[in-house]
Amino acid sequence: MPDPILEVKELNVSYGAFQAVKDVSFGVYGGEIFGLLGPNGAGKTSTLSAVEGLLHPVSGTVTVAGFDTREKPLHARANMGVQLQATSFQPELTIAEIIRLFASIYGVDLQDDAVKRKLAEISLEEAAGKKISQLSGGQQQRVSLVISTIHDPQLVLLDEPTTGLDPQSRRQLWERMEHFRNNGHAVLLTTHSMEEAEAVCDRIAIIDHGRIIAIDTPEALIEKHRHDPEVLKVVRKGKVTLEDVFIGLTGTAVRP
Numbered sequence: 001m002p003d004p005i006l007e008v009k010e011l012n013v014s015y016g017a018f019q020a021v022k023d024v025s026f027g028v029y030g031g032e033i034f035g036l037l038g039p040n041g042a043g044k045t046s047t048l049s050a051v052e053g054l055l056h057p058v059s060g061t062v063t064v065a066g067f068d069t070r071e072k073p074l075h076a077r078a079n080m081g082v083q084l085q086a087t088s089f090q091p092e093l094t095i096a097e098i099i100r101l102f103a104s105i106y107g108v109d110l111q112d113d114a115v116k117r118k119l120a121e122i123s124l125e126e127a128a129g130k131k132i133s134q135l136s137g138g139q140q141q142r143v144s145l146v147i148s149t150i151h152d153p154q155l156v157l158l159d160e161p162t163t164g165l166d167p168q169s170r171r172q173l174w175e176r177m178e179h180f181r182n183n184g185h186a187v188l189l190t191t192h193s194m195e196e197a198e199a200v201c202d203r204i205a206i207i208d209h210g211r212i213i214a215i216d217t218p219e220a221l222i223e224k225h226r227h228d229p230e231v232l233k234v235v236r237k238g239k240v241t242l243e244d245v246f247i248g249l250t251g252t253a254v255r256p
């Protein structure tokens with residue numbers, strides 16, 4: 001078995017006295033889309049932020065492409081692509097200029113025809129001369145994904161990448177993720193969509209109250225828990241789905 005591209009070991013994250021992430025460990029391998037699922041406040045974004053190096057964990061280690069994110073933060077960062085919010089982009093620049101700007105920040109030489117090709121890959125050739133505010137939410141997401149992967153990182157991190165997208169845009173984003181996966185990259189995403197997890201994730205971890213409570217392929221999780229009394233209680237229309245397993249494992253209570 002090769003080493004994982006992302007390895008998280010016994011991660012603990014606290015905000016003051018409150019512990020948001022508790023002993024979280026998992027690995028994401030090249031050629032894998034890995035989903036982090038959990039109710040609101042479960043600790044998904046905190047885990048992702050620790051991986052990105054945006055917050056310092058109380059303890060535990062994060063290794064990206066063999067580089068410890070605390071010991072070699074620049075090397076680790078050079079190997080990860082993080083999807084940014086549209087508000088992070090310069091409003092006065094055109095999309096083509098923003099792409100070129102980020103390419104230069106990452107030390108990637110991107111000529112005009114390469115920018116065009118990148119935009120064509122996401123069906124946005126027409127948007128080259130537009131400002132980010134002139135694009136729809138789905139189009140902005142696509143631009144953001146192109147920018148986050150402009151340096152061809154081994155690891156791509158996506159925090160709820162398809163929230164608010166229409167089915168067409170969501171499918172296109174799934175295809176981009178699958179494209180990275182099929183090229184041997186590792187993709188880590190958070191999602192509230194069980195449909196998304198079943199459709200694109202090779203493996204998922206369910207996190208609740210800061211702890212991973214299950215980790216496996218979506219199919220294996222359904223198979224393993226399909227007869228649990230807690231799952232059977234919440235099944236709708238007779239067929240056990242990933243959502244039934246998720247609710248069975250994490251409970252029906254809405255989180256504060």
Ligand SMILES: Nc1ncnc2c1ncn2[C@@H]1O[C@H](COP(=O)(O)OP(=O)(O)OP(=O)(O)O)[C@@H](O)[C@H]1O
Pocket residue numbers: 015018020038039040041042043044045046047
């Ligand atoms: N900056 C902060 N200061 C204090 N507490 C925080 C901070 N950020 C997050 N928390 C708390 O840590 C816990 C985990 O939050 P986190 O954002 O990681 O959850 P999440 O799983 O991403 O939730 P969601 O699905 O709602 O985005 C929550 O209880 C949250 O209130």
